[in-house]
Amino acid sequence: MTDKMPTIVVVDDSATSISLYQFSVEPLAVNFIGFKSPAEAIPYLQEHQPDLLFLDIIMPGMDGLSLLRHLRSFAHQKDTPVIMVTSKDYDQDRSVAKQLGAVAFLIKPLRFKEIRDIVCKHVDIKLK
């Protein structure tokens, strides 16, 4: 892990989902950090701007859209590319995500290659 590699952050209350992301980006030259709840993620995100942030929606406590709204109040997170990945496929949630500047709204389940492709689309990275 080097400081020059982009950082991908995932917030999802499913440890298995985090493993799925981690496995998907393993061939890529990225740093990967997973958090299992907004409460765990917020202290990190208050200090760091990831190159790409994946957010689940249904999580314990604060949901993913509320977390995104909270993050956008930090000056350094106003333009962070955020992808919502959720099992909830509702227009109301898509609309809110769009208003909050999410760059994509994806429905679970996602395949390894789909995750890699979307990371490569939004972050300038190389293969290991």
Next chain:
Amino acid sequence: MSVNALNYIRFWGVRGSYPAPFGSHMRVGGNTSCVELRVDGHLLICDGGSGIIPLGNSLMAQQNIKEVTIILTHYHWDHISGLPFFVPAFVPGWKVNIYGPGDNQQDIERCISGQMRDPYFPVEVENWMADVNYLKSKNSQLEYGPFRIETFNVHHPGSTFGYRIHVHGKTIVYASDDELSFIDQSIENRRDELEPQEFELIKAMQEEEREHSLDMIRNAHVFIHDAQYTPEDYAKKRGWGHSCYIDTANFAIDANIKQLYLFHADPNYDDTKIENLHRETIKLIHERGSNMDCYIAREGFVVDIDKL
């Protein structure tokens, strides 16, 4: 069941989507979501659908209680449309506490007051003369009198809560709007595309998410949950944010629920259809070898909390 029981749950509105004041629907009831919990003289109200209107009127006919706490699952009309007509909110000397999804108390007030602004309603929330307080939770928990309330997020459009309520050693879970099996179908739809390793991980993720959902309701004495659709209607209305009664019953059995109340009745279903749906649910419960009791949530029905 007589309301002379001191501590009870009472259903004032059980219908989903919109009120259904039709003669063919009166055994189940036509008002939209509102459930009262009354314990030790404290009144907790789940949702402010049209059922909160007769509840409010009944409160004006008594003198002992002058404070209520209303917990809203979300702000779709069928869950808030009774609030502009909730009389205690307009009466000085009353205290009305309101909680619901939102980033802060101002957010909750904004969501409530929006339906009472010109041109939608002639009277604004500023005319509420009760002491109205918008509550903030701490770590997704609230306390009110003997009630300890935990919130959790459910599968429905927008931010929508379920509530796990602890009182007098009993647990009552209220999740009026919740689509249980959406991800199951999403995974099934992609089954043929997935490589074996992907499928194993995705199935493990599905099981983990199901366990998380079960943990929110596990071992509850009373589980009041969305059971709006038959399987035939759910096939056409997948993605509308509501559950088929079969999924609700299986979910409740897996969570070791003592009493299941089939809630959020579809406004298009008459009494006969809902009673048939209930019979099918009982049959399913028996086929699974479960001892769980199952009831239709009917308007006016009362449950003695201390006898659970």
